[in-house]
Amino acid sequence: MRFQGKVALVTGAGGGIGGAIARRLAAEGAHLVLLDVNDTVDETARALALASPGVQTLALRADVADSAQTRDAVAAAVARFGAIDCLINNAGLTATIAPLERMEDEQWAREMGVNLTGPFNLIRAVLPGMAQRGWGRIVNISSAAARGGLFRQGGYSASKSGLLGLTRNVTLEYAARGITCNAVLPGLIHTPAVARLPRAIMDYTMSMTPARRPGTVDEIAAVVAFLCSEEAAYVNGAEIDVDGGSRLCQTVLGSSREVESRLAIATGHAGGQA
Numbered sequence: 224m225r226f227q228g229k230v231a232l233v234t235g236a237g238g239g240i241g242g243a244i245a246r247r248l249a250a251e252g253a254h255l256v257l258l259d260v261n262d263t264v265d266e267t268a269r270a271l272a273l274a275s276p277g278v279q280t281l282a283l284r285a286d287v288a289d290s291a292q293t294r295d296a297v298a299a300a301v302a303r304f305g306a307i308d309c310l311i312n313n314a315g316l317t318a319t320i321a322p323l324e325r326m327e328d329e330q331w332a333r334e335m336g337v338n339l340t341g342p343f344n345l346i347r348a349v350l351p352g353m354a355q356r357g358w359g360r361i362v363n364i365s366s367a368a369a370r371g372g373l374f375r376q377g378g379y380s381a382s383k384s385g386l387l388g389l390t391r392n393v394t395l396e397y398a399a400r401g402i403t404c405n406a407v408l409p410g411l412i413h414t415p416a417v418a419r420l421p422r423a424i425m426d427y428t429m430s431m432t433p434a435r436r437p438g439t440v441d442e443i444a445a446v447v448a449f450l451c452s453e454e455a456a457y458v459n460g461a462e463i464d465v466d467g468g469s470r471l472c473q474t475v476l477g478s479s480r481e482v483e484s485r486l487a488i489a490t491g492h493a494g495g496q497a
């Protein structure tokens with residue numbers, strides 16, 4: 224029960240990874256502020272009430288890209304619980320898949336707004352309270368795309384890279400006030416949206432993933448829980464890859480068999496789901 228008496232705000236709590244983070248923190252005793260633009264946040268609240276009966280939840284609908292809505296949401300959370308100890312900036316989206324030259328102003332602005340300005344809005348709203356109490360945990364869910372880019376998802380990868388810069392600055396400016404801010408960079412994680420990816424894309428991606436499988440939402444939640452814990456007090460401004468090793472060099476010069484295995488997986492001839 225590492226989070227007994229603590230209050231955690233999770234954005235995108237109606238989604239796959241956000242729901243898992245909320246469940247994990249609640250299972251360890253945190254009260255939860257569940258924020259999402261979508262009504263699925265109520266399902267997460269119901270699931271928490273069943274799984275962790277002693278835990279209090281507040282489900283809020285807000286668009287993280289809207290600074291007034293985020294300010295109001297944080298004010299409502301503080302009015303209910305008195306403080307926010309942990310902020311998990313998890314809400315995010317891919318709104319556009321297009322070559323850069325065809326990306327429209329509003330498409331670029333939407334991904335920047337949700338994936339980068341959204342975390343900024345929430346961080347700005349919670350920092351004064353955390354600094355005053357001399358304790359705070361902020362975890363930003365970035366992406367493996369922040370390191371390697373993502374073909375035809377330029378707005379997404381740029382926004383997730385920007386989130387690493389924001390993470391560093393929170394650490395530089397607030398570490399001395401007892402606040403940590405770290406980024407988690409998931410690789411491909413098994414969520415309903417990922418399950419809908421075309422088979423060829425899934426097979427190719429697994430052929431390039433040393434672990435040969437997607438990650439699970441619980442594997443992301445476990446890392447987030449550690450970063451929110453007391454034990455992680457000296458982990459600050461870190462970028463934690465949770466990607467089955469997929470960020471590593473993919474060149475193979477030492478084994479024809481490994482190359483053949485990857486080609487077989489990528490072309491769907493390896494037999495079964497890789």
Ligand SMILES: NC(=O)c1ccc[n+]([C@@H]2O[C@H](COP(=O)([O-])OP(=O)(O)OC[C@H]3O[C@@H](n4cnc5c(N)ncnc54)[C@H](O)[C@@H]3O)[C@@H](O)[C@H]2O)c1
Binds near residue numbers: 263316
């Ligand atoms: N699933 C993956 O493979 C993967 C990989 C790398 C990074 N990520 C990141 O993890 C985070 C969670 O992704 P997921 O796979 O659970 O996706 P998801 O779509 O299941 O969940 C995202 C949630 O964010 C909410 N949301 C979207 N825009 C919002 C807004 N403007 N304001 C408030 N809430 C909003 C959605 O309604 C949804 O409930 C995202 O930031 C995503 O970029 C996911």
